Amino acid sequence: MKFVAFERSTQGTGASRRLRNAGKVPGIVYGGEAQPQMIELDHNALWQAVKKEAFHASVLEMELNGQTSKVLLRDLQMHPVRQQILHVDFQRVSAKTRLHTKVPLHYKGEEESPAVKLGKALISPVLTEIEISCLPADLPEAIEVDLSKLEIGATLHLSDVALPKGVKPVLHGKNDPVLVTVVMPAASSESEDEAPAPAPAADQPTAE
Structure with a gap:
């Protein structure tokens, strides 16, 4: 630009x-x-x-x-x-000097993941951007994160994402930060299996 x-x-x-x-x-x-x-x-x-x-x-x-x-x-x-x-x-910036800057994370494939498609789970982003180090020529506008393989109960870490060529994460002491978590929706208060039993029929009058 x-x-x-x-x-x-x-x-x-x-x-x-x-x-x-x-x-x-x-x-x-x-x-x-x-x-x-x-x-x-x-x-x-x-x-x-x-x-x-x-x-x-x-x-x-x-x-x-x-x-x-x-x-x-x-x-x-x-x-x-x-x-x-x-x-x-x-x-x-100089072409030969590495930059330290933050770039946004773009999540995609959420709806195709087993966690959402089969498990009806919710995928909750923990981070929306990360700090990276790279040369100016290698600076990405954003980093895409594919969620299409995410399973129920899984947690996606930074180490699970393939960063663009020449890009290194700046972690500030965090070894492997969590990017997204899979959250199961709250169970309904009354499931079909726990539906109340029908009320007993009223006693029929007997013939004299």
């Missing part, structure tokens, strides 16, 4: 407020061999971009002063009430 940024010469609370009133978003780009640089972006264009998942989990091309560089979105500050972006941070 590509976007256009503009050099920002002023800083401070007052300057940022004026930018926002003019439909701009203050930001900064840092990392690499260059010094951190203050930037500004068009709010409407940025608002449309952040709605796309790829903008949060892929290497972006930023055009600034006629030059294009590769960056990652690192922080996005939102207004607590209004639909407004207050500030944005980007990090420059």
